[in-house]
Amino acid sequence: MDIFLDSLESAFLLLLACDPELMDIVAVSLKVSTISTLIASLVGIPCGFLIAYSSFYGKRLLLTCLNTLLALPTVVIGLLVYSFISRRGLFGSLELLYTQKAIIIGQVILIIPLVTSLTIAAVSRIDKRYRNTALTLGATQIQMALVIIKEARYGIGAAVIASFGRVIAEVGISMMLGGNARGFTRTMTTAMALEYDKGEFVLAVALGLTLMTIAFGINMLFHFFQGRAGIDAL
Numbered sequence: 001m002d003i004f005l006d007s008l009e010s011a012f013l014l015l016l017a018c019d020p021e022l023m024d025i026v027a028v029s030l031k032v033s034t035i036s037t038l039i040a041s042l043v044g045i046p047c048g049f050l051i052a053y054s055s056f057y058g059k060r061l062l063l064t065c066l067n068t069l070l071a072l073p074t075v076v077i078g079l080l081v082y083s084f085i086s087r088r089g090l091f092g093s094l095e096l097l098y099t100q101k102a103i104i105i106g107q108v109i110l111i112i113p114l115v116t117s118l119t120i121a122a123v124s125r126i127d128k129r130y131r132n133t134a135l136t137l138g139a140t141q142i143q144m145a146l147v148i149i150k151e152a153r154y155g156i157g158a159a160v161i162a163s164f165g166r167v168i169a170e171v172g173i174s175m176m177l178g179g180n181a182r183g184f185t186r187t188m189t190t191a192m193a194l195e196y197d198k199g200e201f202v203l204a205v206a207l208g209l210t211l212m213t214i215a216f217g218i219n220m221l222f223h224f225f226q227g228r229a230g231i232d233a234l
Helices: 002-017 021-051 060-071 074-083 100-124 128-134 141-151 151-169 172-178 187-198 201-233
Strands: none
Touching: 002 074, 002 100, 002 201, 021 060, 021 100, 021 151, 021 187, 021 201, 060 100, 074 100, 074 172, 100 151, 100 172, 128 141, 151 187, 172 187, 187 201
16 A cells, blocks of 8 residues: 555656656657547548448448447457568568557557447437438538538547547557557557556556546546537437
8 A cells, every 4th residue: 555655646746747758658649549530530430421321231230340340359450450560461561560650550440440330320310301401402412411410510529539538548559569669659558567567656657647637538528529419419
């Protein structure tokens, strides 16, 4: 108990002092997570909209696959991407392994199914009369899509926020593809694991507090957007 309290006190001092190493780790985590979320959103939101408003053979199977991918372990994705970007892999010549780009690739694969599934759920809740009215008034397919997206904006926002929360806290992909290089690919989760292995709890606790603060803020935003989406659906 004394060790924990001492580590907690030292961690607060590190946070108050804005320790450079701590700030670098947090910056790397926020950078790769933000880029991953943006890329996944640019892919997942349009895909979710198209799936929700399209009828095609195999749609149920596709939805089942998306729901299955939500539970895919991060280490499986890390192993899969590693096999492609390692020196002996198909894209080994690009020298992506143990870089921030490798982490981003893995994280994008991780959260595209999440963005897509939550977008489908958000769009599906919108009354079909919005779509029919827009088409009746002469709107094009693109204009109709923009109307639907505007009505589902809070649900889609919740999907993006949930996806960011998923990648900011993951460790398997960052460890396997980033290599935990100090000042370059070391994220909050991988640094915490390293510091624990070394028996150095101060930095690990400081990073844990930072991650919990970020997670709390993300959850607050997520519940706000969910609440707004529920009101709009009514």
